[in-house]
Amino acid sequence: MADVTSDAKTAQDPSAWGSSAIDDEVDLDHPVHRNSVHQRLRANSSIMQLKKILVANRGEIPIRIFRTAHELSLHTVAVFSYEDRLSMHRQKADEAYVIGKRGQYTPIGAYLAGDEIIKIALQHDVNMIHPGYGFLSENAEFARNVEKAGLIFVGPSPETIDALGDKVSARRLAIKCEVPVVPGTPGPVEKFEEVKEFTDQYGFPIIIKAAFGGGGRGMRVVREQGTLKDSFERATSEAKSAFGNGTVFVERFLDKPKHIEVQLLGDNHGNVVHLYERDCSVQRRHQKVVEIAPAKDLPVAVRDAILADAVKLAKSVNYRNAGTAEFLVDQQNRHYFIEINPRIQVEHTITEEITGIDIVAAQIQIAAGASLAQLGLSQDRISTRGFAIQCRITTEDPATGFSPDTGKIEVYRSAGGNGVRLDGGNGFAGAIITPHYDSMLVKCTCHGSTYEIARRKILRALVEFRIRGIKTNIPFLASLLTHPVFIEGTCWTTFIDDTPELFSLIGSQNRAQKLLAYLGDLAVNGSSIKGQIGEPKFKAEIAAPELADHNGQVIDTSYPSTKGWRNILVKEGPAAFAKAVRAYPGTLIMDTTWRDAHQSLLATRVRTVDMLNIAKETSHALSNAWALECWGGATFDVAMRFLYEDPWDRLRKFRKMVPNIPFQMLLRGANGVAYSSLPDNAIYHFCEQAKRAGVDIFRVFDALNDVDQLEVGIKAVLKAGGVAEGTMCYSGDMLNPKKKYNFEYYMSLAEKIIGMGAHILGIKDMAGVLKPRAATKLIGALRQKYPDVPIHVHTHDSAGTGVASMVACAQAGADAVDAATDSLSGMTSQPSIGAVVSSLEGSDQDTGLDPHQLRIIDGYWAQVRLLYSPFEAGLTGPDPEVYEHEIPGGQLTNLIFQASQQGLGEQWAQTKKAYEQANDLLGDIVKVTPTSKVVGDLAQFMVSNKLSYEDVLAKAEHLDFPSSVLEFFEGLMGQPYGGFPEPLRTQALRGRRKMDKRPGLYLEPVDFDKVRKELKEKWGGCTETDVASYIMYPKVFEDYKKWTARFGDLSVLPTRYFLAKPEVGEEFHVELEKGKVLIIKLLAVGPLSEQTGQREVFYEMNGEVRQVTVDDVHAAVDNVRRPKADPTDTTQVGSPMAGVVVEIRVHDGAEVKKGDPIAVLSAMKMEMVISAPHSGKIGNLGVREGDSVDAQDLVCKIVK
DSSP states (O other): OOOOOOOOHHOGGGGGGOSSSSOOOOOSSSSSTTTTTHHHHHHTTTTOOOOOOOOOOOOOHHHHHHHHHHTTOOEEEEEEEEEGGHHHHHSSSEEESSSSSSTTTOOGGGGGGGHHHHHHHHHHHHHEEOOOSTTTOOOOOHHHHHHHHOOSSSSSSSSHHHHHSSHHHHHHHHHHHTOOOSSSSSOBBSSHHHHHHHHHHHHHOOEETTTTTTTTTTTTEEEEEGGGGHHHHHHHHHHHHHHHHOOEEEEEOOEEEEEEEEEEOOOSSEEEEEEEEEEEEETTTTTEEEEEESSSOOHHHHHHHHHHHHHHHHTTTTTEEEEEEEEETTSOOOOEEEEEOOOOTTTTTHHHHHHOOOHHHHHHHHHOOOOOTTTTTGGOHHHHHHEEEEEEEEEGGGGGGGGOOOEOEEEEEOOOTTTTEEEEEOOOOTTEOOOOOOOEEEEEEEEEEEEEHHHHHHHHHHHHOOSSSOOOSSHHHHHTTHHHHHHHHHOOOOOHOGGGGGOOOOOOOOHHHHHHHHHHHHHHOOOTTTTTTTTSOOSSOOOOOOOOOTTOOOOOOOOOOOTTHHHHHHOOHHHHHHHHHHHOOOOOOEEEEIIIIIHHSSTOOOOOOHHHTTTHHHHHHTTTOOOOEEETTTTHHHHTTTTTOOOOHHHHHHHOOSSSOOEEEEEEEGGTSSSSSSHHHHHHHHHHHHHHHHOOEEEEOOOTHOOOOOOOHHHHHHTTTOOOEEEEESSSSSTTTOOOOHHHHHHHHHHHHHTTTOEEEEEETTTOOHHOOOOOOHHHHHHHOOOTTTTEEEEETTSSSHHHHHHHHHHTTOOOEEBOOOOOOSTOOOOBHHHHHHTTSSSSOOOOOOHHHHHHHHHHHHHHHHHGGOOOOOOOOOTTTTTHHHHHHHHHHHHHHHHHHOOOOOGGHHHHHHHHHHHHHHTSSOOOHHHHHHHHHHHHHHHTTTTOHHHHHHHHHOOOOOOOOOOOOHTOOOOOTTTOOOHHHHHHTTTTTOSSSSGGSSOOOOOOOOHHHHHHHHSSSHHHHHHHHHHHHHHHHHHHHHHHHHHHOOGGSOOOHSSSSTTOOOOOEEEETTTTTEEEEEEEOOOOOTTTTTEEEEEEEEEEEEEEEEOTTTTOOOOOOOOOOTOOOOOOOEEESSEEEEEEOOOOOOOEOOOOOOEEEEEEEEEEEEEEESSSEEEEOOOOOEEOOOBEEEEEEEEO
């Protein structure tokens, strides 16, 4: 063993490094160790006279050789380059030494430094050198020098390597032995002219091959004259780089042949046997990917001829040790000799599995002098059993042309079990995969009694692997193994290139490691969820409540209820459903808890998991509910935008857990769920997908009550087979004689909606301004005029009169009214469900719901609200002022939040007043998303820029209005009742287009095939619901996909750990899917790396320590103080409000005209174009895309 000391000289000189698998300071010849395990094994060895073997290689093959060497009681020596100092083969040897000094050799050059390796062997009393494969294994000069040094070379003689290692020489030998060969050049080719002469005679295609090496290096298939010269130059250059010799030869290329090779063993006495054949046809770029033994579909006569020719060739040169004769078999089953590889092959493992012969052991013992007879290896005693398949698992990304991936292996869990063999190198957690060497990580070999059993076994083994941190070819291997051609066993050498469908990959989800990446980021940087302030007040487990019926009997909620109104809808259809609702004697309830309630109070931030956890109980407690409002509207984009969830996945999961209660969604007419109009076919497509995924009732409205816009949505719902609830938006106090939206307006609008074929008439009181007296009058008149049409009323409790209004609606003839669970009711949400139900209990309008069960359900929601406390808007009570400003309930919460985000929190009273003024400026429009956003954006713009009502009118031609205001004026949101305000509209638009019809008529239909193609190319696949999401919100969808590609599906993560990091040592569970649970514990957060700005975060997952590297965003933050624009200097352009620069439209030196866009600013959901106040040249552009700016920060200067 090496005597490794710790003195300064040794520590500083890598050439003095050594390591021991037992003890770095143990002398095995010392009397104390004479009875060691190694020595006891050695006593029974047949090669007792030999003590040490050195393997002149790296990666998995030295480890493979070390294992057999240890079984033969040999001490093992590894050599390694400086770059390989952390590699596994170094640790598996008894001794290990660095090749040369640091920087003396290149990473590959170190393993080609034959003299240096021999020097190490002599210095450390080595007896034998095994070259492995590649590197120096086919270098006759190295073999000769090994023997000159008095050492044993484990391989053929130098003369044999000379004769066979050169493919040209081997070809001549085959011709001499009358073994068929492919037509080719008679000798090596050094000049392009010689190659050209061959192609002139034999034509194309041809194959250029390196004469002194394999593995696909220095090999090119050429099919036409135009690429011949370049291919020749690349092949010779590659061969020289890989093998130190650029000599090549040329052969005629056979189309779709099989590649069959024969394993040979020869001794020092002229005896040669074969160990049968291997099928190595599955190749990529002439490198083998999957190998099979024996060949599955090779005729017996062809096999026998190939085996006989292989042995004949080996005997003709007195072949010694292990080697492989390689052949091509064409489609007519004619075989042609290619070459003999005078070395061990990568795929020798499958031959060992079917024959039971340790080829490496035979190599070493033959080199030590044993004959084949002494080893019991006569041809008649060698037979095969079953089939074996080997897959080479590499760190290559099949999705990017098999480009090698590098980096740190974060997780490594390998396969195992009956019939599975692994031969690995640097496959372990923490290993660094460098770009210096071959990309192979591990060889997986499986043996079975039949080909199909072996195939299934290796497929199972591949599925068991968990390799994280780097990409691997496992998804590609799985695709290959399940292809019908491979199942039949009829592959050919270009099968991979000829079969593009192999690249339709289903990759590993990598769910656990992605989840840890998110948790690590949370631990280092805190929550990245927009709008979150602080951590949840409630951090305990929320248990699902126990329901009981009116007799006190516990209800089994392990299964959802099957009793409910949806049964009628499913069995009899929308018309029968509407008729049954109308015939119901009482008043039905729609529970808004799952959508509008949390949108209004908690910024729409309640996650899917927290609704699913109470879903089954809800299906029982609200089985007589008319509907659950649970989808659409703002919840659609917020799910992707802020919660990183798929809204369609949410809907499907809801449907599965609540099959009995109809689901209602909010559909913005011709906008779908977007904020502006879309082509009509997009709306039809969306409604079709929503109906299929689980929506029953579509509450269709238009933000301006534009019946043309509304009709698009209603017709789309009818075509999809859903229940169409045509809805009119209620705005202001109908009884106020000053309002243009009066009683007659609503009666006329209702007539138009019902005339469109709507099943149900909806009234959407989004601001909560429908007073009880007005409700009685309007609902009463509608009921009298339309006795057969169900009426549904939606409201908000902003003024505190919601319960009274809903009771008035019920008493006036409404069939369904809205309410929310008590803990999420009131203020900007809906009225209390407990209060509404109790108010109607026992009357003719009884809801059929059990108040006691509703209270039990509410106990769950009371805890959930505390869990989402970071998103509370701070509302403390009702706001009767809503009758004046008319701000919709959901928007009121958002406006408070946005105002605080933009530094206007202290000016909230001014914002409310400005909202009134903005509404008047816009012509007193109906205010519901997206038009409510227009009013809100204009109000914030006015407060931020200190503009009065009069200022806006006076300065309209010079103001940079928010984008939403300009879109409204253009007509992109439809036509407002009473028309647009003039001259404000014309002044604000400054020549932009004006639409006088619904926007959809101006839009080109969506090309769905084009969208599908683009999404598949970008994300590797797409569903129809992906298409629908993308059409509604292209950027939001893409950002969501990027997020999930990085962190995976976070919807499974409990909210407590989605919003805040766990305590160190705290254990929690995450259920990835049914029966798959991760048990996670935060162990530590590492110190900041000053060099990288990163921290290591350590978690324990299912008892295994895992580590993730996280960028510390605080370490990378530069405190940038931007100069303010001087309002008195007309050359300076300042930011009109605080926000993020999302787009820059100019550059320094650009010429601009007055009104030209300079940049686009985004603050929350509002975007604003910063335009040039006058013509001139841009200078001092001080912002970039992605920069955050405050109000009046200097953006640029415009010099006249």
